[in-house]
Structures are given as C-alpha cells and as structure tokens.
Amino acid sequence: MSITILKPGMMSSLQDLGRWGFQQFGVPIGGAMDKVSATLANMICGNDENEAVVEMTLHGTSFMFNEAAYCAIVGGGCKAFIGDEELPFNRLLWIPAFSIIRTSAHAQGCRSYLAVSGGFNIKKNLGSASTYTPSGIGGLDGRNLATGDMLSFKREQVLQASSTLKMLPSGIGISHWHTANLVEATPNVVMVHAIKGPEFDLFNSSSQENIFTSEFTISSQSNRMGYRLEGKKFALEQQTEMVSTAVTTGIVQVTHEGDPIILMADAQTIGGYPRIARICAADIPLLAQTRPGVNIRFKEIGEEESSNRCKELNSKMKRLKNGISMPS
Amino acid sequence: MIIPRFYNIHDQAITIEFAAEISDATNMQVIAMQHAIESSPIKGFVEAVPAYGSLTVYFNDQVSAGTVRDWLSDLSAQVSNTSLATEGKQISIPVCYDPSLGVDLPWVAEHLNLSMEAIIALHTSIAYRVYMIGFIPGFPYMGTLPTALEVPRKQTPSMKIPAGSVAIAGKQTGIYPAEVPGGWQVIGRTPLRMFDPSTSPCSFLNAGDIVQFKPITLEAFNHYQ
Numbered sequence: 001m002s003i004t005i006l007k008p009g010m011m012s013s014l015q016d017l018g019r020w021g022f023q024q025f026g027v028p029i030g031g032a033m034d035k036v037s038a039t040l041a042n043m044i045c046g047n048d049e050n051e052a053v054v055e056m057t058l059h060g061t062s063f064m065f066n067e068a069a070y071c072a073i074v075g076g077g078c079k080a081f082i083g084d085e086e087l088p089f090n091r092l093l094w095i096p097a098f099s100i101i102r103t104s105a106h107a108q109g110c111r112s113y114l115a116v117s118g119g120f121n122i123k124k125n126l127g128s129a130s131t132y133t134p135s136g137i138g139g140l141d142g143r144n145l146a147t148g149d150m151l152s153f154k155r156e157q158v159l160q161a162s163s164t165l166k167m168l169p170s171g172i173g174i175s176h177w178h179t180a181n182l183v184e185a186t187p188n189v190v191m192v193h194a195i196k197g198p199e200f201d202l203f204n205s206s207s208q209e210n211i212f213t214s215e216f217t218i219s220s221q222s223n224r225m226g227y228r229l230e231g232k233k234f235a236l237e238q239q240t241e242m243v244s245t246a247v248t249t250g251i252v253q254v255t256h257e258g259d260p261i262i263l264m265a266d267a268q269t270i271g272g273y274p275r276i277a278r279i280c281a282a283d284i285p286l287l288a289q290t291r292p293g294v295n296i297r298f299k300e301i302g303e304e305e306s307s308n309r310c311k312e313l314n315s316k317m318k319r320l321k322n323g324i325s326m327p328s
Numbered sequence: 329m330i331i332p333r334f335y336n337i338h339d340q341a342i343t344i345e346f347a348a349e350i351s352d353a354t355n356m357q358v359i360a361m362q363h364a365i366e367s368s369p370i371k372g373f374v375e376a377v378p379a380y381g382s383l384t385v386y387f388n389d390q391v392s393a394g395t396v397r398d399w400l401s402d403l404s405a406q407v408s409n410t411s412l413a414t415e416g417k418q419i420s421i422p423v424c425y426d427p428s429l430g431v432d433l434p435w436v437a438e439h440l441n442l443s444m445e446a447i448i449a450l451h452t453s454i455a456y457r458v459y460m461i462g463f464i465p466g467f468p469y470m471g472t473l474p475t476a477l478e479v480p481r482k483q484t485p486s487m488k489i490p491a492g493s494v495a496i497a498g499k500q501t502g503i504y505p506a507e508v509p510g511g512w513q514v515i516g517r518t519p520l521r522m523f524d525p526s527t528s529p530c531s532f533l534n535a536g537d538i539v540q541f542k543p544i545t546l547e548a549f550n551h552y553q
Contacts, residue, residue, distance in 0.1 A: 023377045023386070024362075025523070025531035026465040126525050135465045135506060137525050198335045198343070243348045244462070244469070246377045246384035248338050270379055270462025281339040303336060307393060310339045314389060 001067040001153040003116070005145050006100065009061030011224075014052045014120065014139035014151075015265075019128035023269045027137070029249065030130040033224060033265045033288035034111050036182050036317070037075040041115035043321050044072035044092050044179060051119035052129035054145070056112045058291065062102035063114075065095045066150075068159060070117035076109015076185050076289050085170055090181055092117075094161045094173025109185040110291040118155025132266060179320050182313070185289035189215065192283040194298040195306050197252060197275035199242070207234040211252075211276050212300040216260065220292045224266040227287065229296075233258035236274060247271035250279040252298075262287065280306040282313040332404050334397055337384060340374075342393065344400055345382040350471060350499065354381045355459050359416070359536040361407045370399045378535040379460045380469070416458065416536030421503075421518050423494050423541045424549035425451075429517035430494070436479055436513050447515065448543055450474050456501060458537040466505030466523025468533040473499050485511035492517045494541070505531075516541075519552035 005012070015038065018031030032038035032055055039049045054063075059078035065071075073080050073089050080087040082099045089112070095101070103112070122129040122139065131139030140149055165173035200208065216231035234254045247253065251263045253273035262279060263271075264287070277298060279287065290296060301309075333345045344361065347354045361383050362376045372391030377384045387396050425448045427433050437444045456470035473496060481497045486509060489495070493504040495512035504510055505522035522532045533539065544552075 020386075021375045022465075022530060023375055024461060024535065025529065026462045026467055027530065126530060134508075135523070135525070137465075195336070198337065243350060243380050244460075245345070245348075245379040245382045246337060246341070246343060248341055248384075248386075250338055268463045269377060270460060275337070278337060303393075307339055 001069055001118075001155060001158075002150050003063045003065050005147060005149040005151070006062040006064055007060060007102075008145045008147060008149075009059065009103065010057045012054055012056045012061050012145040013131040013133070014122055014129055014145070015055045015131060016052045016129045017050045018265070019126050019130050019132070019138065022126050023246070026269050027126060027135070028132060028266050028269055030132045030138070030224075030266050031128065032113060032130075034075055034113070034183055034285040036285040036313070037111070037289075038113045038115075039317065040090065040179055040182065040320065041072045041074040041113040042119075043324055044074070044090065044175075045070060045115045045117040046324075047115060047117065047119050051115060052122045052139075053120075054114040054151070056103060056114065058110060059103040059105045062100055064100045065097060068097045068161070069095055069153065070159065071095055072115050073112055074115075074179075075112035075183070077106060077111050077291065078103035079106045080112070082170065082172060085168065085172060087172070088174060088178065091178045092165070092175035094165055094167075096171040099172070107187050109183075109289045111288055116153055117159075118153050121152045121154045134266070177324070179324065182316060182320075183285045183289050185286060187294065190286065190290045190294060190296045191299050192287055192296060193280040193301045193306065193309060194252065194277045195280065195301060195303060197277045199274035200276055202236050202238075202240070202274055203254075203276055204235050204237045207276065210234070211260075212298050215295045215297050217295050218290060218292045222292050224264055226264050226267065227262040229260045229262065234260060234276060242272050242274055244270050244272040247275070250281060250284055251275050252277040252279065264288065280309050282306075282309040334400065336393065338386075339393065340388060341384055341386045342396055342400060343382050343384045344404060347381045350380050350459065352457055352472075355457065355535075357407065358383045361404060362535075364403050364407050365400075370396065372396070379462070416534060416538055418455070418538045418540070419533065420540050420542050421520060422544040422548070422552070423452075423516040423518050424544050424546055425516040426546040426549070428546065429549070430515040432495075432513040433515045436496070436515055439479055440476065442476070447477065450477050451496070451501070451515065452541045452543055455538050455540045458533050458535055458539060460535045461531050461533065464506065464508060465525075466531045466533075467502055468522070468537075468539070469500055469502055470539055471500045473501055479513050481511040482513065485509050486514075489514060490517065492519065492522070494518055517549070519549055
C-alpha cells in the first residue's frame, strides 16, 4: 500500500517526533514543527505517536492513494479536498483507492500533518525518520518530497471500510468522533508565553521592557530552523562576545544587528548569540502554526507556570488518546 | 573549585555553566560531568550536550525539572578537578595545505607577515583539544591556536566552503564536515570524512578528543580519495 506525491507543495517532508541523542555531535533534534498535531494525527490512526507523518506547509500539495486506506489530517494552513468533497481535519478518514487529495488555501494555521494507519515505511537514520535537509538525513534520501515520490505503508494487507464510519456517496468514510483541536492558530495577533532568557539581564533596559510589551511580525525569512522577527531592535547594555553554548527550540536569540530569532524544530545545537527569552515549550506548536506576516506578542511568565502549562498540555494529550476508539 | 551556574534553556533542558570561557581546564570539567551523568543516568534522562564551558542536559516527562536539577547539583559537587581521569582519544588528521585546497593560506600568510611554510609549521606544531561538536553535524571546535596564528574571520562569509576544509579564526581551528557557508579562513583540507550518518558514532571526532594535524602532499591527498 502506498501514496504517490503528485505535487509536493511548499517544503513537504517526512517528520516524526525528532532525532534524540545526537546533539553532542551537532545533529539537531528536528522532527515535526508542531509535534502536538503530528502526535494527534498518529493517535487518530491508531499508530505509535512517533510514526513518520507528512508535514505540509501551507497549501499546494496533492497526492494519490494507490489503495484504499485509513488516514488523518491534523493541523492548519490548508483545506483538503477529494474532488469537491472537503475532508474534515481531526477525524479518521477512509480514502477509496485512486483518490487524489489536494490542499487549497486556508486563512488559519501554517502546517498540516498526514498520518496513515499503520504508518509509512521509512528507514530511520540516526534513530529517526525526520528529514533534516541541511545534512541530508532522514525521510526520503534526506530531502523534501518531490513529484513522483511513492511512500509505501508498513501495513500491506488490503483493508475494508469500517461500518462504524459515516460513509459518503463518493465512498469516502468519516469517523463520527473527532479530537479537539489543541492548537488554535488565529490570523490575528498571536500571544505566546515566554520566560526571561539566560542573558536577559545583559540587555539594556529598553530591550528588557520591549520584549514583553511590543508586537513583532514573523518575517518571511523564516523556516524550520528559526523565525526571524521584525519590530523593535534589541541591544546589550555592553557589547560582549558570548562563549558559544547549547541552544534549542524556543530560544529567542538576538543577532549582532539587534534582530530577534526564535529557534524552531531544526535549531542548531550550539549558538553564540545572547538569549533574551525562551518560549514556553507548550506554546511551540502554536508558533509552528503561525505563518510569516502574522504579529506576535510575548507574555511573561515564570519558570513554574511554564512547567505547569507543559504538564497541562501533556495530560490533555493523554485524555485525548484514551478517548479515541479505533474501528475494529 | 568552580561553583556552577544552573539555568533552563527549555522546560526540559537545564544548562550547567562551569565558566563562560574557552579553557582546557573548564572543558575537562564539562566532559567529566558528561561522563558522570552518562554512567549513572537518572530515569527520564535523554542526552547531554557539551559546549566550551557548559553542559546541557535534556530530559523527558518521566522526571521533573526540580529532580533533575537536584541530581545535577549533587553530581557536579562530586565531579571535582581530581576526577578528570577520563581522557579523549588521541587522533592524527592528515591535512593537505596546498593553496589550491587551503584557498585562504596566501591571505593568512600575508596578513601575519609569515611564509606559508611557517603557517603550516605553526598549525602542526601542537595538538588541539576538541572542545565541542556543533553548530552543524560533525564540526569540531578546537583550540587553542598559537598566538602567532590568530587571524580575524572573513568580513563577508564564503557562500560555499568545501567539505573537509581545515580553517582558523581567532584562537580556534575547525574542520567543515559538509559544504556550507562559513566565515573562517581556510588553510587546508583533510580527505577524512568528519560526519557520516551511516557509521557509529556518526561524528569522526568527539568533545574531549586531542587532535594532531599531519601535513600531506597534494598527491597523497588525491591518492586518499
């Protein structure tokens, strides 16, 4: 069983929950930008949470199911169609053989995740299927998906549509249940929670004030490695060269020109820029669903509140997992 | 005895900073701490990432940040300067310093008012410590260069530096593992592969290793490949 990529769209790639254990060799964690949506897509399909999924950025992707199969799409940034039939997100879908799913523009969100029941048959590289293009690791030959790529499934046996699905005349099946959307991206100003960074005290007083009070625009110069922000410039009280140390997803570092960059999934392992703030890990999925051009603000919270927000998200995910029932 | 500073860089990553400096003694402490952590990991420990003067510890949902911090605090007190027995590998790395590969060697020689032969002799005169591997997979940050070899980074970084390029900047020397943009001055090239995801370990060098560069001819370099 397989799907064939007809149009790869913008930077579609295979991702899982990241490549762990190799940062000491300079290999980034990577993985899905919005790990909550990627996890949900797998949960809906009854997969292990770390199965590889297709990460699609905005719209313009199309692919064909070569056999009938179950799948799920979670996230944002596009609407999905088979012909004129719009496919709902966050539900288990039964896709008839030779159906072509295409994605079109949607005002909300930025990334959507396609999981197939049983998972894609992707060889792991350094313990992960995640595509990291700068080093050519993971996914399909370490690159983004291209027209003609065939992604085979681990599951080989032909499936039947479950009678528990709502069947449409077109043969498409849709689960009656759906999972809550845990990552609510809006096209308006997005507020993310942030904690003072390790070098916060080294910045001048206007920088210290502006980081938590002014608005920033996510620049078009943003990618899986980091989001550049446009807005107020930042400066240290005294210009000093930092000794390079570990950085990771969520770190807000400030370049010599004074521009803040939020490090995202493909963040480098080591950096040498001062770090004015770090984003609460529970808000990274929301940032991943926020597209260039959108304005964001940072709301200051403390370490404990940040940790509590992460725990809350974790228990929500666990509750959702327990609530999903697969058709038998 | 250094009293380390602890801070979070993520809800599930704590950095232990021994000293914000580039020194062998501090980096030895970092590597000793890494070995201590890896030899008796706490439940929920994921990985430890060494840098010049700090070690960052990643963990998962199985353990709380507070528990990790207490554990690291106890361990760092035990890892004193006396327990630095763990030594890195001694590794010899062949480098061809022909200007066709070490494209910035003529500029460096002119800038330092030395002959190219003198630059090569200086660069191979001592062994270097690998402080850490980063910013891209397999790139070793090594030092400390002889003072006479210190040059600034390029004003404008080169768009493409070939894989294997041996370069210098300030007090540091490094090897580009893949073709990437870069700002260090390239003085030679090694035929060895610094990063290969199909081997274990994937990085040729590790933090704590001791590297000695050995000059080879262009003929030997070509023969290597």
